[in-house]
Each structure stands twice: as structure tokens, then as C-alpha cells.
Amino acid sequence: MNLWWLMLACGVITFGIRYSFIAAEGHYQPPTWFRRLLPFVPIAALTALTAPELLLVHGEIVLGGSNPRLWAGLVAIIVAALWRNTLLTIGCGFLALFLLQRS
């Protein structure tokens, strides 16, 4: 029974975090510096999620040829910068990963 209470508590905590600023909107006047931070949230948060996936292998930074994800990721970054097309970026990234893992 403890497990269900624990799950419920974790669900409430998770929801509370996600609901926090949505609920507060309109009820407080955020300082200007706070509003200026917000446009950077997608770039900062998503890059923080992505960079370790590309640079780390089992928790260690690996830059050489034994880290195909890094090079496939760089291919994806170049394709995304040039064509701004989601499916093309994903396709080229996977293709690069596939070719690098075979070689």
C-alpha cells in the first residue's frame, strides 16, 4: 500500500512543479529580469538535455572516432542550420550514425 501513496506523492510533486508558474501567472508581478530570462528557456533547457547525449560515453567525454553519436549529432546540427527541416535533420542524423557504426 505504501507504494501507491509514494506514487501519489510523486505525482503531486511532479504536477506541482509543472503547474507552479502557470498557476501563479496573473497573481504576481514578475521582475523585468525574470521576463528577460524566459525567451532563453527552450534553447538553454533543450541544449542541456542534448549536449551530454552527444559528448559523453558512459559518463566520460569522448571526442574521437569511438563516439559516433558526436559526429552524427554534428551532421544533424549542420543540416538543421542549413535547411531548418525537422525530418531531414533526424533522417541525416540517423543515416550518419548508421554509417559511422558500420565503419
Added chain:
Amino acid sequence: MNRTQAFSLGLRSVMPMLLGVAPFGVIYGVVALQSGIPALAAMAMSSIVFAGSAQFLLAQLVGAGAPLLLTAGAVGLVNLRHALYSASVAPVLARLPLRWKILLAYLLTDEAYAAAIPHLMAVKPDSPQSAQAHWILFGSGFGLWAGWQLATLAGVLIGAQLPANLGLEFALPLTFIAIVVPMIDSRARFMAALAAGAVAVVLTAMPYKVGLFMAALAGLVAGVAMPRRAK
């Protein structure tokens, strides 16, 4: 853009990420069962908690018999970055009724946020589109929710017989790249990405993904600290 178009835009935007999320969901199902969590509870957790990495952690800590308070605290830390998403979408959702705010907060995952945010940022405030913009987030949120439930179910029912190591997880970083790279159109945004990425790599060993949250904060500060120049 009417609500159907907005919903399907969100749904379509999250689809590539399902490729990467599905293997995680399956593995979660397997890990949960191995930790001694009954199948029904493992499934229910995907609806009640609905947070990928937090569910993994929860399953592992339950399996290891960790104290309840520590487990709940760890889950909170892992999900801390979602507060940033909450702040980011809050202005768009400001005028919605309470039931919408609750629903969209419940669905606010990394993937749903990532899929919707480029489109939400493109909608001008007080334009006719802005009245339907929340349907984009609902589309991406619902798509991810449904995919996560199905993947968890597959993990719980079929379990370890599923091939989990196809490399499909790489779809997630690739989609994030496709979303972030076109957004980098100024020095400030470039510095935000650089700082966030560097700090995330350096702090990767911090427990409960605290490093991710610190990295995101570092990115925000780096972006704002860059002097703004007229274009």
C-alpha cells in the same frame, strides 16, 4: 488556424520524438517489474507521475528499498527543470480556464514542451491565433502521453523480449537539435546554448539530474548577460 489545425500541428510535431520515447517506455516497464513493482502499479505510475526519468528513478529506488521521503525528494529534483517550462508557457496560458491550465500542466513534459514551443513563440500575443495556441500544446502533450502509455504497456506485457537496443533513443537528441538550432539567431542565444551545453556536460555526475537544472539556469544567465546589439 482553428483548434483542429492547432491540435494536429502539436501532434505532428511530437511524432518524431515518439520514436525515441517508445524504447524508454518499454525499458521502464521492464525495470519496474524487475524492481518488484506489480504490473498494475507500474502502468498506473505512467499516468500518475507521467515523467520518464523520474519514473526510472522511482522504480530503482523502490527496488532498492530507499526511504520514502528520499524517494519523493529525488523525484522532485529530477523534475525541477519543468518549472522553467511552466514559466515559459505561463504567459500563453494566462487567460485559459482553470481546467485547461491543470490539464496542460499535467502534460508538460520535456518532449511536449519542445515540440510546441517553436510554434507558441511564433504566435503573436493578442492575434486571432493566440486564442487557439493552447491546442498546439495539448496536441503535443496528448501525443506524448498516449505514446508513453502504450510503450509502458508493451514493456509490462511483453517485457524483455522486445528489442530495446536499436539505437532509436537517438531520435530524441536529434529532434531537440532540429528544434534548437534554427532558434539560434543571435549571439545571446548562441551563448545561452554554449553555456547550457557545457555546464550540463561538466555537471553530469551530479545526483538526480541536478546538473541539468543548473545547466539550464547557466544558459539563461549567459543569454541575458550578453549585451544586446541593434540588428
